[in-house]
Amino acid sequence: MGAAAAPDSRVYVTRTLTLTASLLAAGLGFIVFLQFGASDGFDAFDVLRAVLIFASTFWLAWGAFTALAGLTSRPPTVPRDPGPIRAMTAVLVPVYNEDPVATFARIAAMDASLRATGFGDRFHFAILSDTRNDDVAARERIWFLRLLADTHAEGRIFYRRRTNNKGRKAGNIEDFIKRAGAAYRYAIILDADSLMEGATMVEMVRRMEAAPDLGLLQTLPTIIRAKSRFGRTMQFAGAFYSPIFARGLAMMQGRTGPFWGHNAIVRMNAFAESCGLPELSGRPPFGGHILSHDYVEAALLARAGWTVRVDDDLTGSYEEAPENIIDHAKRDRRWCQGNLQHARLLLAPGLKPWSRFVFLQGILAYIAPGFWLAFLAASIAAPLFAPPIDYFPIEYWPFPVIPVSQVSKALGLAVGIVGLLFLPKLLIVLDAALRNRTRSFGGSLRALQSTLAELLFSSLTAPIFLMFQTRSVLQVLRGADGGWPAQTRGDGTLSLSDAWAASHWIVTTGGIVLVMAQLLSPQLVPWLLPVALPMALAPVIIAWSSRPSRTGLFTIGTEITAAPVMQLHDRVLRRWEGFDATVDAA
């Protein structure tokens, strides 16, 4: 995607091809498994397992074919308009019990970056505090004054703290719009850990100006400043694979693109007239405030006729991410509840079909791991319900018929599933090498090594995430509200005992899986080891992966040369290090 949404015909062709290919792959998996399962007699458990294989394979294939679609297109060369911009834009920074030093230093850096473009006066920053902790709020006020003194931005940088948290982040933004929205034509919505080049913000405004039907333009933020093994692996995956997946998705979205809640620009009047969120009837987790508001806001903008677009060619958009598996799982718990809550909105009046499909995809993202788990459980239990093998299936035939082993079919299925997981990533390496994109990842060889290491790491952590996600889904289904915990940012090193406390139930489950398999289906044990061993070793993997990474693998461009706005951020932080609550009286 670039300056314009993909033409409708191409969108429909891409959707049809991707959906058809995914259904074919899932159907193939279903048939091959049925043949394998029926080799020792056919029973209901074989059908159940084949259906679960269908659902799981469809989900994997959907991701794989999305990437393949992304590989077929390139980011367009968008001519940059060097002319002046006249519209006023508010840069919104919602904060919630965040470290004000780190957050406000980012604002100072972005402000300096914007002023360097010559358009600093066209942008105002609004720090929208929902902080509940009074000590943190007191620090926010001190550091706000420090920020003003540092940037000489009185009248350009605002700070307000809400007395209540109605509507959480979406309510925080809404409160701003209701108070001050008419002063701005656009709003760039950030997270507390977002960082964006001034030139990128200016370019976003220009793209909005150039497309009057564009209601929301989403950038593809790159993860930066990861230090741990887990964090750097995710950072590499985000920088290396995500643009391709995002482009594939964009080819299918057309005018109904995504909003990921931050690092995006909205047209103020479009957002105001279309995105006032109601409270859902009933109690949390399915009722109450809409948690994953961003998906809903994108759907509502599209419903009102506005274009929602993601431009993956827009660089200079950054965010930070959890440094360990536990923090990642905590964030994922919140997203899980938000996505499952979208089940209430699948039939919302007037939505575009693609918006409904996006809700469904979001739900499937959390339900799909359950399919795998159910498949494993059904496979272990299957021998209990299997009919005895009939060695004399032909009447009056005196000799026994030994069933033909269908292990080759199971192997073929396993290879196919692994292929769906691995092949897109390997093709992305090849594509990156051919298009000279690997230079910012340490060269082609280093990018290949990083990809292989990432595949190994993600294979080890997948069963752990599978367990966390399944637990989250079960918690939501039994009505447990995850609340709105503040995100843990910064160094996320975990001790083995911390990791054990958070994951001992995974170890227990892994042990039970292995013991049950050994008792009921011993031939399954080797097949289960890639899943059960990482589960049994979960605390070790979690603690190990939270430690600082010192490898040359997983290099990304901003580690080789820090982006200009990152350098500005570092400079501000160094300047502020000596500050001990002392500030010029503004």
Added chain:
Amino acid sequence: MMDLAKPDQFDLDRLAEELGALPDAPLAMPVQRVETPPQPGGFWALLRPRFGRMGKAGH
């Protein structure tokens, strides 16, 4: 210079509030309808009990 470590020197809250005040430019943000209440007729009509509305014989 002001020493912010001594908050009794001045009222931090007031200063932050004054300097941080948002522009006064309200914009309406109407609440959108995202839930569909059960519609009379169709599937729901089949489920609705009808005993109370049986026609009376005679007059």
